[in-house]
Amino acid sequence: MTLGAVILAAGAGTRLGGVAKALLPTVHGGRFLDHVVETARAAGTETIVVVVGPPFGTDVAAHAGTLGVGVVENPEPARGMASSIALGFAALLETACDRAWLWPVDHPDVSLETLRALLAALGDHAAAKPIVGGRGGHPPLIARRLFDALAGCAASPNGARDVLGGADTITVDVRDTGSVHDIDAPEDLG
Secondary structure (H helix, E strand, C coil), X not given: CCEEEEEEECCCCHHHCCCCHHHXXXXXXXXXXXXXXXXXXXXXXXXXXXXECCCCHHHHHHHHHHCCCEEXXXXXXXXXXXXXXXXXXXXXXXXXXXXXXXXXXXXXXXCHHHHHHHHHHHCCCCEEEEEECCEECCCCEEEHHHHHHXXXXXXXXXXXXXXXXXXXXXXXXXXXXXXXXXXXXXXXXX
């Protein structure tokens, strides 16, 4: 069984003043992308694809290269997150991955324990999603049988939500604030 990850890093970071979130420093040292990749690898993730796009795509791709992960370019990330998800999962269809994380880079503080809990819970389900205090978190773990649908999710009115909302998804209660703490505005950085 091979574990993969699609890391979404194509945003323009406009609510943070126009910065590449993937390249922001974390409180742990390193950058957001470094921490996501490190945590994913600690959970046994072998194949990692980072979806990048303008205006920071070149810089994020160069940094991703130093981490030894794959890169897919979204030429028009303004079309929405579903366009990046679709490109990332289309790339994973070309691999032997049978499960994959769907991981926005603005969730760098997800714990390894959360990933392990999701891996243990997936079983025959199509997806496993972390829940913290009743609130859905990231990253969901996706079984291969949903890869095709996610590769086509850009055509869905609600993108990946339509795909995951109709799938056999198990929810896993975790106590990981990093799973629900996304960093979108300057006050989220503290």
